[in-house]
Amino acid sequence: MHKIQINLLQCRTGLPKNQDLLDASPLFEGVRGIVIAGSILLACLLGATGVYSYYSSQKDDSYISRSWNSFVTFARLDALNHFTESFSKTLRGESDRINILLIGIGGDGHEGPDLADTIMLASINPKGKNAALFSVPRDLTVPMEKYGIRKINNANAFGEQEQEGWGAEFTRLILEKTFDIPIHYYIRIDFHGFEQLIDSLGGITVDVENRFTDYKYPTLDKKYQVLSFAAGEQTMDGETALKFVRSRHSIMNNEGSDFARGKRQQKVLVAIKEKMASSDVLLNPGKVSDIMAILKDTVTTNISSWEFARFISLSKNLDFGSMKTVSFDDSPDGLLVSSIGVDGAYILQPRDGTFQEVRARISTALADTPEETNSKHVSESPIASIKNGTLIEGLAARTATILQESGFTIDYVGNAENRDADKTLLFDFTDGAKNESLKYLKTVFPTAVISYADREQFQALPSSDFLIIVGADRSR
Secondary structure (H helix, E strand, O other), X not given: OOEEEEEOOEEEEOOOOOHHHHHOOOOEEOOEOOOHHHHXXXXXXHHHHHHHHHHHHOOOOHHHHHHHHHHHHHHOOOOOHHHHHHHHOOOOOXXXXXXXXXXXXXXXXXXXXXXXXXXXXXXXXXXOOEEEEEEOOOOEEEEEOOOEEEEHHHHHHHHHHHOOOOHHHHHHHHHHHHHOOOOOEEEEEEHHHHHHHHHHOOOEEEEEOOOEEEEEEEOOOOXXXXXXXXXXXXXXXXXXXXXXXHOOOOOOOOOOOHHHHHHHHHHHHHHHHHHHOOHHHHOOXXXXXHHHHHHHHHEEEOOOHHHHHHHHHHHOOOOHHHOEEEEOOOOOOOOEEEEEOOOOOEEEEEOOOOOHHHHHHHHHHHHOOHHHHOOHHHHHOOEEEEEEOOOOOOHHHHHHHHHHHOOOEEEEEEEOOOOOOOOOEEEXXXXXOOHXXXXXXXXXXXXXXXXXXXXXXXXXXXXXXXXXXXXXXHHO
C-alpha cells in the first residue's frame, strides 16, 4: 500500500507490502469528488499547481519572495529533483490516454468502512487536453476471481481482507478486465479525510443551484435524517459539504439523479480548488502543513513522487471545464437493467449480459472528444437548459447528459410547465451569435421547432444560450 505524503511539489510514498504485485498492476484511485474522492485529487493537483504558479509569478516581489523561501523550508521542498524527473519521463498511458480509478470509501466509523461508496473512472487525453469521467454504479455486478458474481462496491473490501492496502488494486484489476481497457493509476480517500480537508481550509463557498430536501440521508446509527439546502451561495464546512455531495434521495428539481449529484460534486471540486489556491492558504505554512498531514493519513494511491509532479505539470494544460461525464444506469435508454439478487439485494446488470455494450460506450466516449470530432461548437462554450415537455420520466435528464458529454454546460434540468409537447421546442437566446452550437443542436434534435427568443421571458435561466423543451419525438 502506498500512503501518499504530499509535500506540495514533492511526494513521498511508502513501500507496498507486495511490491512486485503492485508494480505489475498500475492503478490510480481516490480522487473521485466529481464524486467525493475525485474532487480531492483534482483539487490537490490544481491547488498545488496554483501554488507553484502563484509563487513563480510573484518571485520578484520581496515580501512574497521571503514568504516563499519560508514556505519552501517549512514544506521541505528541497528535493525539486522530482520535477526534473517528471520532465524527462512520461506517465503510464501518456502517449494515448491516462486512465485513473477513483474510489471513495466510508472509512473508520462508518458501516461497511471498506465498501466503496463512490467509484469513478477518469480518462485524461494529454494531447487533446481534455478529460472524461465515467460513473460506475456501486450496485453493478461483475465477475470477481474467487468470489463469483458480486457487486463492484465489494471489491475494495475483499482486497483489504486478502491484504491490507490491496483493495484499490484488486478493484482496478477487476474493472480493467470488465471494461477491457488499461487502468494505470488509482487514488482512494475516505469520508473523514474529505471533511477534514474542507474544515482545514476554513470551509468552502458553494453556489447551490437548486433548493432540495432529502428525507432519507443515512446516519451513522443506521437511521435517516432530513437534509435541506436552500438555493444560493453559502459557506459549507466539511460535514455539510459531504452531505451535499452524497445526497441521492431528493425528489425535488431532479436533485436525486446521478446527473444532479455529479454536478454538485463538480461545484464542490471547484470550490476546494479555489480555496486551496487562495492567499489565505498559500501564505499560511501551518495550514498547508495541516492539509498535507490530512492527505497523508486518508489518501491511498500508487502514484509516485515524480508522477505526481508530472500530473501537476499536465494539469496546467487540461480543460477541466469541458470534462465529459458518462453515467451507466437502468433508464429506458441505459445499458443496465435492475433486479433483485439471490440474497434479496438490489443489483444492476448489463442488459446484454456480456458488457459488450458498456465497453462500446466507453470506447465511443473516449474517441468522441471535441478535438477528434472537430466539434466547432465547443469553442463557443454553449450553455443550455433542458425541460421535459412530456410525462416520460427522466427524458430531460438523459437529454442533458448527452449534451453535456458533447461539450455543453447544462444550466438547468427540470419539467416544463406543460407536459404534452409532441415536438421538441428549441429556443435560441443568442440571436445567432453561437451559430455552430445551434447547428449541432439541429443534428441532435432534427425534428425540433426552432424559435429565437429573449431569455428574460423565461425564469431560472440566467445564463442559458439555449432552452430545449424536449417533446415526445425525442423518445421515438
